[in-house]
Amino acid sequence: MWLKWIIIFSLTSTAWGFRLTSDFTNGFYWSTLPINITVVEADPARKSMIEDLAKTAIDEWQTRSGLSLWDYTGSGTKNIIRWSTNFANETRMDPQSTLAVAIRYTKGPYFARTEIVINGGHILNQDQANLRTTLTHELGHTMGLDHSDVGDAVMAPTLQAWYTGLHSDDVEGVQAAQAEMDHRQVTGYVSPLAYENQESGQPLSCGTVGPASTTSAVSMNGLLSLVSGLLISFVRKVMKWFKSRI
Numbered sequence: 001m002w003l004k005w006i007i008i009f010s011l012t013s014t015a016w017g018f019r020l021t022s023d024f025t026n027g028f029y030w031s032t033l034p035i036n037i038t039v040v041e042a043d044p045a046r047k048s049m050i051e052d053l054a055k056t057a058i059d060e061w062q063t064r065s066g067l068s069l070w071d072y073t074g075s076g077t078k079n080i081i082r083w084s085t086n087f088a089n090e091t092r093m094d095p096q097s098t099l100a101v102a103i104r105y106t107k108g109p110y111f112a113r114t115e116i117v118i119n120g121g122h123i124l125n126q127d128q129a130n131l132r133t134t135l136t137h138e139l140g141h142t143m144g145l146d147h148s149d150v151g152d153a154v155m156a157p158t159l160q161a162w163y164t165g166l167h168s169d170d171v172e173g174v175q176a177a178q179a180e181m182d183h184r185q186v187t188g189y190v191s192p193l194a195y196e197n198q199e200s201g202q203p204l205s206c207g208t209v210g211p212a213s214t215t216s217a218v219s220m221n222g223l224l225s226l227v228s229g230l231l232i233s234f235v236r237k238v239m240k241w242f243k244s245r246i
């Protein structure tokens, strides 16, 4: 009897937790770590504010995981964090429920660059504590972490209203992603899908949805827009596959 419970427990405990994004699972990865990242923002006061929050978020991920993942350079245009005042048009995500989006572009077998776009029009992002949590979540996406099933994880699909720090599930997730990247770097792994997408025009993005506590309708909208975004990219992939067969 006890053996049965141990088996059930181990099955459920491994089934629920961090997940890796589909592009990462399909074999795309950073060729080197840490990646350089910077805030691009014209308003000096806002730039400095976002920089401080981003550095805090980076520091937390790296201290907890013991890994060197991002190098805040303060210059460059490759991997960027930016504040958008035109979020719906720029990202096609629902601006009512989506706080930010992390977009990963691929080229060959690698992630070529990443962009975190903050929804500057969302009321929750006007609060620095929330914005820091949003940035922490999006930084996780840049390393190939998808949404976790653990509700207290920063990688849960909805924002934690009172963020208390990274969950062990977040730390284990990023360590798993880094270990896999390290393995791919050492072996020079090339995904069979790597050369289907030569141009970086079909990036994979992942939105962060506002807290579930606001209203269930709002968070459902966010989840639906995320699902439809994923469906569109899936349909495109299927169409591309068919075209390549004709």
Ligand SMILES: [Zn+2]
Residues within 6 Å of the ligand: 137, 141, 147, 157, 206, 207, 208, 209
């Ligand atoms: Zn997300």
